[in-house]
Amino acid sequence: MQTDEPCTITLEPGTHYICQCGQSMNRPFCDGSHAGTGKQPHALEITEPGDVTLCGCLQSQNPPYCDGSHLKTR
């Protein structure tokens, strides 16, 4: 997924690595493409299954969650 829009997905309990470099071809998840960028994925710990809304613009002040920052760049 290559988009600046947030996405809401259902995650199961566990650790999910969320892309923070914008280079992953499997966004919102890290695919290792951050190598050499100086960025690292956000390790998101989920304890209960449920929906999360994740940042797609990489400008959120509360990563990896959307905080509405994508609306400020329009």
Ligand code: FES
């Ligand atoms: S591919 Fe973007 S943080 Fe890993």
